[in-house]
Amino acid sequence: MRPPSLRILLASLVVGIASPMAWAEYALNLPAPATDIARRIYDLHTLILWICGGIFLVVFIPMFYALWRHRKSVGHEAHRFHEHTLLEWAWTVVPFFILIGMAVPTTAVVISMKDTSAPDMTIKVTGRQWKWEYEYLGADLKFISNLATPQEQLEQQAPKGEHYLLEVDRPLVIPTGKKIRFVITAEDVIHSWWVPAFGVKQDAVPGFVRDAWVKVDQPGTYRGQCAELCGVRHGYMPIVVEAMPPDKYAEWMAAQKTLVAAAQAGAQREYPLPELIAMGERVYMTNCVACHQANGAGIPGAFPALNGSKLVNGPPAGHLDRVFHGKPGTAMQAFGGQLSDMDIAAVVSFERNSWGNKMGDGVQPRDVAALRRTEK
Amino acid sequence: MESTMTAVHHEEHPSGLARWLTTTNHKDIGTLYLWFSFAMFLFAGSLAMLIRAELFQPGLQLLSPAVFNQLTALHGLIMIFGAIMPAFVGFANWQVPLMIGAPDMAFPRLNNWSFWLLPAAATLLIASFFAPGGAMAAGWTMYPPLFIQGGISYDMTILAIHILGLSSIMGAINIVTTILNLRAPGMKLMMMPLFVWTWLITAYLLVAVMPVLASVITMLLTDRHFGTHFFSAAGGGDPVMFQHIFWFFGHPEVYIMILPAFGIISTIIPTFARKKLFGYTSMVYAVASIALLSFIVWAHHMFTTGMPVAGQLFFMYSTMLIAIPTGVKVFNWVATLWRGSISFETPMLFALAVVCLFTIGGFSGLVLALVPVDIQLQDTYYVVAHFHYVLFSGAAMSIMGGVYYWLPKWTGHMYDETLGKWHFWLTAVAFNVTFFPMHFLGLAGMPRRIPDYALQFADFNRIASVGAFVLGLAQLLFLYVVVKCIRGGFAAGERPWDGADTLEWTLTSPPPYHSFTTPPNLSK
Numbered sequence: 001m002r003p004p005s006l007r008i009l010l011a012s013l014v015v016g017i018a019s020p021m022a023w024a025e026y027a028l029n030l031p032a033p034a035t036d037i038a039r040r041i042y043d044l045h046t047l048i049l050w051i052c053g054g055i056f057l058v059v060f061i062p063m064f065y066a067l068w069r070h071r072k073s074v075g076h077e078a079h080r081f082h083e084h085t086l087l088e089w090a091w092t093v094v095p096f097f098i099l100i101g102m103a104v105p106t107t108a109v110v111i112s113m114k115d116t117s118a119p120d121m122t123i124k125v126t127g128r129q130w131k132w133e134y135e136y137l138g139a140d141l142k143f144i145s146n147l148a149t150p151q152e153q154l155e156q157q158a159p160k161g162e163h164y165l166l167e168v169d170r171p172l173v174i175p176t177g178k179k180i181r182f183v184i185t186a187e188d189v190i191h192s193w194w195v196p197a198f199g200v201k202q203d204a205v206p207g208f209v210r211d212a213w214v215k216v217d218q219p220g221t222y223r224g225q226c227a228e229l230c231g232v233r234h235g236y237m238p239i240v241v242e243a244m245p246p247d248k249y250a251e252w253m254a255a256q257k258t259l260v261a262a263a264q265a266g267a268q269r270e271y272p273l274p275e276l277i278a279m280g281e282r283v284y285m286t287n288c289v290a291c292h293q294a295n296g297a298g299i300p301g302a303f304p305a306l307n308g309s310k311l312v313n314g315p316p317a318g319h320l321d322r323v324f325h326g327k328p329g330t331a332m333q334a335f336g337g338q339l340s341d342m343d344i345a346a347v348v349s350f351e352r353n354s355w356g357n358k359m360g361d362g363v364q365p366r367d368v369a370a371l372r373r374t375e376k
Numbered sequence: 377m378e379s380t381m382t383a384v385h386h387e388e389h390p391s392g393l394a395r396w397l398t399t400t401n402h403k404d405i406g407t408l409y410l411w412f413s414f415a416m417f418l419f420a421g422s423l424a425m426l427i428r429a430e431l432f433q434p435g436l437q438l439l440s441p442a443v444f445n446q447l448t449a450l451h452g453l454i455m456i457f458g459a460i461m462p463a464f465v466g467f468a469n470w471q472v473p474l475m476i477g478a479p480d481m482a483f484p485r486l487n488n489w490s491f492w493l494l495p496a497a498a499t500l501l502i503a504s505f506f507a508p509g510g511a512m513a514a515g516w517t518m519y520p521p522l523f524i525q526g527g528i529s530y531d532m533t534i535l536a537i538h539i540l541g542l543s544s545i546m547g548a549i550n551i552v553t554t555i556l557n558l559r560a561p562g563m564k565l566m567m568m569p570l571f572v573w574t575w576l577i578t579a580y581l582l583v584a585v586m587p588v589l590a591s592v593i594t595m596l597l598t599d600r601h602f603g604t605h606f607f608s609a610a611g612g613g614d615p616v617m618f619q620h621i622f623w624f625f626g627h628p629e630v631y632i633m634i635l636p637a638f639g640i641i642s643t644i645i646p647t648f649a650r651k652k653l654f655g656y657t658s659m660v661y662a663v664a665s666i667a668l669l670s671f672i673v674w675a676h677h678m679f680t681t682g683m684p685v686a687g688q689l690f691f692m693y694s695t696m697l698i699a700i701p702t703g704v705k706v707f708n709w710v711a712t713l714w715r716g717s718i719s720f721e722t723p724m725l726f727a728l729a730v731v732c733l734f735t736i737g738g739f740s741g742l743v744l745a746l747v748p749v750d751i752q753l754q755d756t757y758y759v760v761a762h763f764h765y766v767l768f769s770g771a772a773m774s775i776m777g778g779v780y781y782w783l784p785k786w787t788g789h790m791y792d793e794t795l796g797k798w799h800f801w802l803t804a805v806a807f808n809v810t811f812f813p814m815h816f817l818g819l820a821g822m823p824r825r826i827p828d829y830a831l832q833f834a835d836f837n838r839i840a841s842v843g844a845f846v847l848g849l850a851q852l853l854f855l856y857v858v859v860k861c862i863r864g865g866f867a868a869g870e871r872p873w874d875g876a877d878t879l880e881w882t883l884t885s886p887p888p889y890h891s892f893t894t895p896p897n898l899s900k
Binding site for chain 1: 436437441442508510521522608609615616649650652653654655658680681682684688689696697699700703706707710711713714715718719728731736739743748749751752755756816819820827828832
């Protein structure tokens with residue numbers, strides 16, 4: 001048994017690097033920038049990479065030369081020198097100036113990134129386990145954005161779609177060419193709002209508000225993910241931003257307001273139970289399934305079962321109260337602030353009449369509205 | 377007379393298990409540390425194999441997201457506190473007394489206790505996998521509020537880290553005292569082998585920062601159970617304060633894991649270049665500067681938490697400065713090689729690979745130091761690649777090189793050079809196949825600590841997983857080579873490496889159970 005020959009290793013390395021065809025499909029660099037800041041970061045990274053590459057050669061060409069020429073096996077005798085004051089000073093001082101050369105352009109980018117002054121509009125971003133909430137400040141519009149990839153795709157029961165794990169039910173919509181300030185916070189644990197094409201990554205810290213800004217050049221769909229470990233479903237908290245021209249954005253905003261009004265009107269009427277249950281299943285699959293599971297069995301030791309649960313099989317008011325207010329100190333969130341009256345009524349009705357639970361009763365949207373009124 | 381009596385008494389030390397439980401001998405304790413760390417290296421490595429198996433392709437195949445998070449957290453914790461740190465303490469135990477001509481460590485009983493705390497802590501950590509809800513799953517960095525949400529295993533983790541910290545502090549005090557008081561007559565500080573210097577400085581770092589870690593995890597404990605709100609905004613606290621305190625420990629911790637590695641490399645390279653270490657004085661100053669700078673760079677781990685511009689700039693500049701002393705070390709190693717008479721035994725192969733690969737890790741560190749670039753790369757696979765280049769190809773591969781270098785001294789036998797070279801090449805190639813693609817994954821936008829990923833990340837993940845399996849298996853070969861060497865082999869003689877000139881090579885191989893009972897006199 002001989003050690004692998006150096007020649008074979010080198011040959012495979014050369015073949016690997018010299019076949020750009022093989023590399024074309026691999027993403028090797030930062031994604032295409034969509035904002036001025038992201039472009040400057042991209043260029044900065046390229047610059048630093050070239051400098052590091054240059055230093056690497058300056059250091060390692062002499063080293064490999066020595067390893068080749070100053071081998072004992074070719075009879076090279078060791079010299080005796082072991083210091084050289086001038087040389088040692090040179091390789092302390094020269095890197096210092098190279099670092100200053102790197103620091104100057106970088107400092108300019110840092111200052112621009114942090115300049116969130118004079119925005120055209122502000123959007124509040126709230127991280128929650130495990131979804132993002134977007135609130136258009138001053139426009140009275142607020143919604144939650146959930147992972148849209150179906151559970152079957154995660155569990156190999158269905159082929160994975162093109163945007164597997166990077167798709168949401170309601171993307172954030174923003175206008176192009178406007179300076180948008182994001183104020184970012186979290187409700188439970190630390191999350192991090194990150195869209196690579198924007199060059200924005202800002203931790204969302206519960207109890208504190210941080211900010212960041214973007215000005216997107218081109219309309220398009222930009223995707224990102226939560227970047228800070230935030231619990232079991234950390235990997236399932238994508239961010240999708242649709243950037244559209246300002247006129248289209250205005251149309252979208254108007255349409256949203258009509259939808260909100262229609263939903264409010266719809267919540268006044270009485271719904272038959274089967275309709276509530278059908279609607280509730282969709283709400284459950286988006287908001288509850290991660291912890292309580294599709295079969296309502298929860299995850300023993302971590303998340304309680306709803307199937308056969310005393311609370312679910314008790315009076316509707318107690319069940320509604322838990323969904324509305326959550327359970328402080330646990331992962332059970334207060335959905336009163338996140339879901340509409342319609343959605344809460346539907347999901348409670350669904351849970352009371354699913355799996356082994358056969359209560360035969362439900363909750364109407366106006367019951368939720370009544371609870372909400374007592375809060376104020 | 378007293379010394380004769382103790383010598384006689386020590387000759388009849390117990391055998392079997394009692395020998396290892398009660399030993400106060402630095403060689404025995406060094407051996408215990410090294411075997412313990414190797415066992416932990418294999419255990420935490422097998423956790424990594426599970427992680428890479430799950431990440432082999434998109435979708436969830438083997439693990440639930442909850443278990444995946446437990447694996448990443450415990451892989452990190454055990455590798456750092458169970459494998460890398462105890463391995464270096466093992467080297468310190470064996471080598472510091474031998475290299476300074478001391479008969480043993482300054483506090484032999486404390487030494488025994490420092491070691492035997494470790495299995496207790498490891499048992500707690502491993503047992504926590506079987507606690508209700510599974511092991512701690514908040515990452516090795518344990519950020520609250522996520523950490524506060526966890527179950528009983530989180531408390532077991534806190535207790536384990538307290539025990540590990542206690543062990544480290546006692547070990548560090550022992551090393552400092554030994555180096556400052558037990559050097560052979562005539563060995564001035566600036567005559568000490570560089571390995572001893574790096575450990576002296578490392579031990580001071582340990583004494584300075586392990587208590588900081590102990591305080592911050594105690595604050596986690598009281599937040600969890602005793603109604604304090606250090607890290608909860610609802611009670612007037614601040615979750616980000618945890619990160620400040622943690623990284624005030626955490627960044628020096630990085631150097632605790634790399635400075636002794638520098639010491640090993642600075643021992644191996646001159647030996648196999650058959651030439652004195654170039655720039656000894658500047659090496660010592662470089663290590664000291666790195667250690668001092670390590671106290672003022674911590675917030676570069678936190679650029680995305682939302683610091684003021686002034687904070688970001690300060691920590692960026694201070695971090696960039698570290699490149700200077702680190703560069704000095706690399707330049708000095710290259711200058712040591714220059715016009716030497718170089719041969720390529722296994723320890724030398726490891727040392728040369730460390731110089732190249734650690735430098736790559738240093739460069740990616742410089743890239744990450746720049747705030748705007750860090751904003752893109754923080755919490756991505758780029759960071760995972762970076763710290764594995766520093767900690768695997770920096771620390772772990774130095775440890776492997778050091779083991780091959782001193783095995784002939786420790787066992788009296790030469791290891792199998794052919795198998796050693798196979799181990800080296802498999803490790804070096806598989807390491808790069810595993811971790812180099814992670815740079816690309818991070819640049820392309822793959823976050824770390826996720827059990828499943830978008831389809832565009834599939835190719836590099838597959839490559840990384842294949843590399844990881846080879847890397848893992850190659851370490852079983854390492855185990856085989858070491859065991860084979862202990863059981864027999866060509867006699868090593870006093871000084872198997874003709875370029876080695878430190879004191880341990882004046883002793884027989886293996887050295888007598890009690891060496892340097894009469895110190896060598898270097899003042900002549």
